[in-house]
Amino acid sequence: MEKLIHLTLRVWRQPGPDRPGRFHDYPSGPVATSLSLLELLDLVNERLTLNGEEPIAFDHDCREGICGACGAMVDGLAHGPKSETTLCQLHLRDLADGGLVVIEPFRALAFPLIKDLVVDRSALDRIMAAGGYVSVDTGGAPEANVIPIPQSDADQALAAASCIGCGACVASCPHASAMLFVGGKVSQLACLPQGQPERARRVLAMVSAADREGFGACGNHRECEAACPKRLSLRHLARMNREYLSAR
Amino acid sequence: MTIPNAGIPNAPLPEIWARFQETSPLLSPANRAKRTILVVGTGLAGSAAAATLAEQGYRVKVFCLQDSPRRAHSIAAQGGINAAKNYKHDGDSIFRLFHDTIKGGDFRAREANVYRLAQLSNAIIDHCVAQGIPFTREYGGYLANRSFGGAQVSRTFYAQGQTGQQLLLGAYGALLRQAAGGRLSLHPRTEMLDLVVVDNRVRGLVVRHLLSGQVEAHAGDAVVLATGGYANLYCLSTNARSGNVTALWRAYRRGAWFANPCFVQIHPTCLPAQGGQQSKLTLMSESLRNDGRVWVPKAAGDRRRAAAIPEDERDYFLEERYPAFGNLVPRDVASRQIKERCDLGLGIDGGRAVYLDLADAIRAQGLPAIRRKYGNLLDMYQRLTGDDPAHEPMRIYPAAHYSMGGLWVDYSLMSNLSGLFVLGEANFSDHGANRLGASALMQGLADGYFILPNTLGPYLAKAGPNPIDARHDSFRSSREEVEARLGRLLKIKGSRTAADLHRELGLLLWDHCGIVRSEAGLRAALAKLPRLREEFWGNLMVPGAGADLNQSLELAGRVADFLECGELVVQDALHRRESCGCHLREESRTEDHEPRRRDEEYAYVAAWEYRGQGQAPGLHREPLAFTLVAPGQRSYR
Structure with missing residues (x-):
């Protein structure tokens, strides 16, 4: 038999950016521990809908931890208490029976609130647009195996590139810094020969874009690394700092 | 019924694509800068196409319903991307990749398209490596390969289990680079709800901004749909929750043909x-x-x-x-x-x-x-x-995982409507009745990086600019229709949620039109679907209003289209009285219980045409000919 538990969800409700918000409690009733927390929110939303109330707005899409759309603070932790887990992968078996679960949106100056748990993270796209790519047009690339890349470099680049752009690093940082996010892309391309021609320009442009968007500076609290669902290592942030200093 | 003309140049298979490019008119850079292309969807196909078109000098507007283009569901593809590099020296070649893909699709794909796909596969890997995509490598630093289903060679390139993510982030980077350059504008959290067609030429589209609820029209010289597949028809699927058929369905209702809708892969x-x-x-x-x-x-x-x-x-x-x-x-x-x-x-x-x-x-x-x-x-x-x-x-x-079916396209990836191009999973062209693993990423990127950028120019050179702008009456009436439909969804105030009705639709289709299909089951589904649609339009509950973020309203609109599309899927499954690829008809099996294909009757693409609400759709048959690989009973024993 499926194990059942009871939870109380305390969810931040806010109709819009210019309207006041407040917490609202929703008892789960008996629910199977095999459900994910987002599936429980789906269930709560269906009940609200049938009662003629507005359901809780939240971003989500792939529900398998890779698209980066979902994200909220659960009991004060980005994506909840389980490490290396996105919100959509957090299951009720990871939570204590009978407990209160407090769910709030990611909060940061650069992530303006839209509604309930939905925030605007388009600032991350604008940082990427400043230089998070190799400037190569389609059609002129050389044969793929022309440049061998040491396996360890390729592995490090892939580890740095595993960022899903969810914003948990920002939401968990006391300075709302996006430096782990920036560091992932800078580090990925710094590890690879294809990233070399634009190496200096890229790190300067991306860091200054992050500043422009209102993200804070890194204070070495390391909350970002702990909150990152892909466990992006602080090493990438350190490499970005080196890249930045040598580029200036 | 007309016989669809794919417009394939007359040449031996390996030379068709070169012949197409050499004999097509070109559009000069100065003229490209005057043309606006509307791209819907930012997965591999959409992002790759939009970025490349902007590189070529077109003005490009890109729409996606997610908050960022990087979230499109290509991101979730895990295993890999095929290419005929033969780095493993195990007998692979362009012909072999073509052969495996045609056979894997159970001889229901268009030969010329598949051959071109195999030819372009190697350039995709070259380009993605140049973008800095961290593919998995061997100790010596060269690219690693592994095997996928339906192949006896190792031709699949991969980035651990995150291949789709890495390829999509490469295309997303290319897209943002063009956005920063100013030739391309991004419209996230924006959903396409109608296609504007005047005199059989596509003039633009109507979208809803998902945060403000604002419905607006955009005119352009061509529209590119790269909106993915419709496996969410079954409600429970491997697709992201937002995956839907609405863009394709709205285009179908405006006259675009829907090809082989019943070919949906069950993974x-x-x-x-x-x-x-x-x-x-x-x-x-x-x-x-x-x-x-x-x-x-x-x-x-x-x-x-x-x-x-x-x-x-x-x-x-x-x-x-x-x-x-x-x-x-x-x-x-x-x-x-x-x-x-x-x-x-x-x-x-x-x-x-x-x-x-x-x-x-x-x-x-x-x-x-x-x-x-x-x-x-x-x-x-x-x-x-x-x-x-x-x-x-x-x-x-x-x-349910992937739809091989999709809008019908010719060799240039244009639908039967002039100016409407369809890429990636959204079109029907390359996978026949079954897609092989690691072929979706290949097709999306081939369509986006290499095919459309070579077929759009010739179309525009021949068609000339679109003289109709978004103030034209047809845009206004289309916008009003969209608004009226949204209003109707909000007004029902019944007692069932869209999610609940979607689940019921999904179960019905899974039971009657899933892994195994039979005449009786399909007929039962056809009897039940209209009743479910009535239930939807009579008893739906959508809370809230249309003037801000309303996720229930978004879902309701998508489920409404799934309910119509489901019926076409079942009709297509019913008419195809053979077993091929994903489509197993109980009535069509061999003595040893294997599926039996019936080439003499069904070696064609079924392209369905919308004939109006409540009318039976029309069927156009595009015959399939196989010149390089003789269609045999598919055996993997």
């Missing part, structure tokens, strides 16, 4: 369904079948733990039935075999699940080597189920 290795509240069925990459062995207990009712069942009491049914391909048979074959075992009561604990077991591979290669290949997949499985696949075999069951 064999997904997490089994449990409970009524589950929101999706996560896929476990096919690459796991390189090292994972699929089995069930030989005896029905054997409730022992997997480890307690001795080797000779296990049925490795894929290896036994298909010794040549073993666990790497194509997806349709594996899905049917798994379903058959479970229907016989041989599934794990008598239920709907079989084992995918890495134990032998771990013993032979060591856990670190297995983790190196599949680390993030094993972690994902553990996170979702609470079980560790290093110690317990994974439990899997088939789930």
